[in-house]
Amino acid sequence: MRLWTDRPLAFKGLVVIALPLAVLLGALVSLYLASSAEARAEDDVRRAFAIQRDIYQVHALLAEAATGVRGYALTGEDRFLEPYRKSERELPPTLERLDIAIEDEVVSRYFEDLLLVVEEKREGLRSTVALSEIPQASSREEIEEALIANKLALDSVRREIDKIQQREAVVLDERRALVDDVRTRFLTLTAVSGIVGLLGSLAAVYLFSTGIVRRVSKLESNAELLARGERLTELPEEADEIGRLTQRLVGASALLRKREEDLRASEERFRLVIEGVRDYGIFALSPDGIVTSWNLGAERIKGWQAHEILGEHFSTFYPDDTRDFLPKQMLERARADGSAEDEGWRLRKDGSRFWANVVITALRDEDGELQGFAKVTRDMSERRRSEEALRLAREEAEAANLAKSEFLSRTSHELRTPLNAILGFGQLLEIDVEDFNEPHREAIDRITMAGRHLLALINDLLDISSIEAGGADLQFEMLDVASVLREAHDLADPIVSSAGLSFEMSLPESALAVRADRRRLTQVILNLVGNSAKYNTDGSYVRLGAAQDDEGQVSFFVEDDGPGVDPDKASRLFTAFDRLGQNKKTKTEGTGLGLALSKSLVESMNGVIGYSSNDPGARFWFRLAAKDAASSDVIEAQES
């Protein structure tokens, strides 16, 4: 079967058409053979009849001739010789015909015998006629005798003819039987050919149907399945054109199916993403605003489930005060500009309001025809609440800050106002100092001294407080470290010099910048230099300097070769009013707030301040950011 089905279609077609044709041809040939055989047999029969007829003719001619001769002999009338003459005329061609016609050997033998007796008879007749022509010369007896001999000769002719006829009858019968036999045989052959031809045609049609028609119809149904996008039925993979077509079709189907699956998978992923988005309400609108899709986010934000809202107009989401115009406006804007954004109140299913950010985008097909709208809704309530909370917190902080500034300002005022009177009148008394005696002068001195100390305290304290409250006005700028150091050096030089110390300076090796408030930075440096000058009672120098450290920060330092700080107490250096008992031994001035203030100032500039032993002496240092964009943002935020 495979051998057949694997043959090309042209071969199959040839076989299917040639097979019945060959059978038909065979039948025709056999029919021709049958008819020619029958014709031959009939010819034989016809010849047999002709022989019979000629035999009769011979007999009739001889018999009539004999009768005529007898009459002539009796009467001598010439008219009686007519038959004799006819037989003499016609016998030779008839016999010649017979000789040719006779084929049967037995008949031939009989015919030869017949020829002998016929010749004898003719001789007898001739002699009788001759006798009769001379009636005087011949006697009656002689004539009678000749007549009798003729009669006997005719009888023997008759006998011979009978024999031939009998034999010819047998031969005819044989021939007839042969013709019948041939006819029967060829009829049978034709019938068999017809049946074989029919069967052959049926077989060809069957093969054609199994090999081509059935498979083509299967192929057709497969093509139909393909058109519907369904799975194809399995077909054996034959090697002919149909088989290859089938394979192509299967290939096409597989490709189609793969693409379809890819597309479906992609669509499914997309759908899952859209549906799964919980924080955004994403849904589609028809061109006239009817909701046509719904996702989880929309359900979560708005409260409607998909089956409740599909088919509704999206103005349902708008509160009464905007429902009549805003939805229409939004669609018009989206239609005109491609998309429209809005932020405002929207309704949930339960009627509650939420603050929403809405973007409506027009969806158009390739021809620019409006297909509908995509609507993305975000619930901004939380953000709005947190913004509100943030705003309140900021306002509160600002109010607190304001209150703090107000408090500082008022405290400052309240402390300074009486001090103004104390110091002012003290100053008046100082101006009139000549009017007073010694103890009064000393009292005036003490009043003004104490007053000034109190003022210094108040100033430092308010400074620290205002820095710590963030109320200090810090003006950050990029400063050249060397110029800051030189300026501070110039300012502090008189103080250091008056303490009998040399004032050294160690400038950074390369140009170095620092982000700081110039006034505050100088204030810290002066404070530290002032401290060193004040406490370095047995040393020889104060050194001011700055350098970039490993972390890229600028490290300022003030060092001396004085007594330094007791290591046990170093940790308390930057604590307010903790003067480590030094003022008791010496008559150093100060509020005890200098280092605390410096610490506050450095920290307000995002720096670090510290102390280390200089061995001998003290070393105070502080580090500031050279240039740090990130921290500068923080600083600016604090400034505002």
Add this chain to the structure above:
Amino acid sequence: MPVQLIEPEKILGCRILAIDDEEANVVLLRNLLQREGYTDVHCLTDSSEALKTYIDIEPDLVLLDLMMPEIDGFQLLEAFSRHDAADEFRPVLVLTADTTIQARRKALALGAKDFVSKPFDLIEVGLRISNLLETRLLYERVRAV
């Protein structure tokens, strides 16, 4: 010694109005001014009377405290500049215990010509007063030409 463009007698003859709700400070200022030799000094502790007095006596210089009950120094500064003609130069020296930069800026923005923090140095205040008066007198002279 700087060049004296205005005779000292003229400066000392100028009318000065001192406004401070604190009695002690007013007394201190009066003391200082009398010591300097000023002859026409008016003092007020009740700021609600300040504008009326200002209009009445038309002082050449005002010494003004900022923090006062009811009507404060800022309000008075505004009221003074509203009252004065545009080409009038009548200096106000603010004397305040409020040392914040905000107060300083605000006072100067509202028309104060100078600003001194309390507690102040008597000598410094005396010099600033005479300087401001000298400027006023020079201005008057220029305007008269």
